[in-house]
Amino acid sequence: GYIKAVYNNFVIVASTDDYSYKDNTLSFNIQNWTFLAEIQVVVKGIPYYYDATYKLSCDKFTPVNRAGFTVGTGDITAATATEGGAVKGISNADGVAFVFATADYSLSSTNNKDFTFTLTDDITGSEVTKVYKPNVAIEAKPNKSSIKALTIDISNFEVPAN
Numbered sequence: 001g002y003i004k005a006v007y008n009n010f011v012i013v014a015s016t017d018d019y020s021y022k023d024n025t026l027s028f029n030i031q032n033w034t035f036l037a038e039i040q041v042v043v044k045g046i047p048y049y050y051d052a053t054y055k056l057s058c059d060k061f062t063p064v065n066r067a068g069f070t071v072g073t074g075d076i077t078a079a080t081a082t083e084g085g086a087v088k089g090i091s092n093a094d095g096v097a098f099v100f101a102t103a104d105y106s107l108s109s110t111n112n113k114d115f116t117f118t119l120t121d122d123i124t125g126s127e128v129t130k131v132y133k134p135n136v137a138i139e140a141k142p143n144k145s146s147i148k149a150l151t152i153d154i155s156n157f158e159v160p161a162n
Helices: none
Strands: 002-008 012-022 025-026 033-035 041-044 054-058 064-071 075-079 091-092 094-102 115-121 127-132 148-153
Touching: 041 054, 054 094
Parallel strands: 041 148
Antiparallel strands: 002 012, 012 025, 012 033, 041 094, 054 115, 064 075, 091 094, 115 127
16 A cells, blocks of 8 residues: 655645555655645845744745645645735745745746735835746646745845835
């Protein structure tokens, strides 16, 4: 048979692996991790604080619903929230990382889209917004063995005009 395992933190990963059962002992190795969250955005140049951090939203990204995931007969899928919803940041070596379940992907490598990112500072409650157009399209991948990554420097964000 096989066993399913889920690591449910800010980045949700799942694994389905073979197991054996012999002499009242269940044996398995968890090794086939797949990402249930598909995209990570790192904002460089902002600090991470454990008790107060930043939130990021993007009009074309859908967050993971923190309520969980679904274990089906053949796979494990993450529950999603509303497209455009905000996610809390997590510590990253380059700044703060924000993880989303999925994105409104391009149809081809030449189909670039405009993405509006809104960064909210939980400490001050201030918002900064910037339209960001990537140099390449964000295309859907046929498998989930890796996570897409974007990096945006804090200097790319501007305070919106009143």
